Amino acid sequence: MEKTAHIFEYKTLALTLAGLLVMTGVTVGAAYIDLGWVNVWIALAIASIKASLVLVVFMHMKFEGRALRWSFLSTVGFLAVMIGFTFWDVAFR
């Protein structure tokens, strides 16, 4: 069976890297502004955006089919439950 080549052009990859570096700068900058408990969530939000870029572009998730997308999202969902529910439990003890 012929495999159609999924290719991101070098320029797209370079732009993605640029975006990732900019966001790294933003997350570092945000750490110098004390917003209390919001800081962690901002950092995690920016990290999630960076992770999504690496995933969709560098890891080619953009080209992948339902099996991979759903299995990946399920894994992340499982992680969210594992962390979220444990945190939820401990926070209210």
Place this chain on the structure above:
Amino acid sequence: MAPSDPSGKKMGMWLFLYTEIILFGGLFVLYAVYFARYTPDFIDGAALLDRGFGIVNTVILLVSSFFVAAGITAVRKGHTRIVLAGLWGALACGAIFLVNKYVEWGHKFENGIYPGSETLVDSPGGLNLFFGLYYVITGLHGLHILIGMSLLAVCLVLVYRRKITAQQDALLENSGLYWHLVDLIWIFIFPLFYLVV
């Protein structure tokens, strides 16, 4: 010639990556709970880490992922020299990352901050936990950098031997996926340890 199964190989790698995500995820569960319970100590712990090293290492890994991704594009376009440049670049980035880690940890050891040290045992519980998590998580991550570099080195040899080509790039693609995951994990490690305020 045996039929190849590029989709199967790729799915196999992704399934393995999911186990890696859960592995580090478990450690992040610990982080989440202790961060909630000992927030001031975690802030103190982060202040003791060298943010410069963290930033440089983050940039290095992002650039290394770019190199690896460019390598995949190159192999599919038949640009062998660019494939090699990408792989050498990623390996160099990995090596620099590990040297940084060595220097960073060495500096901490010199200052009496290591698992079981008197300084940590005598310090507040939260600080001890912060550094316990720091060493385990970054240590495990460093081990994964080594594994990733080994995979990329194997790919490098196979590209020179013309065993990895546009028609047979599964190993390179899968090694790349592993490397990107290692980068992904660091993307979360960096703010959680170096940017806690």
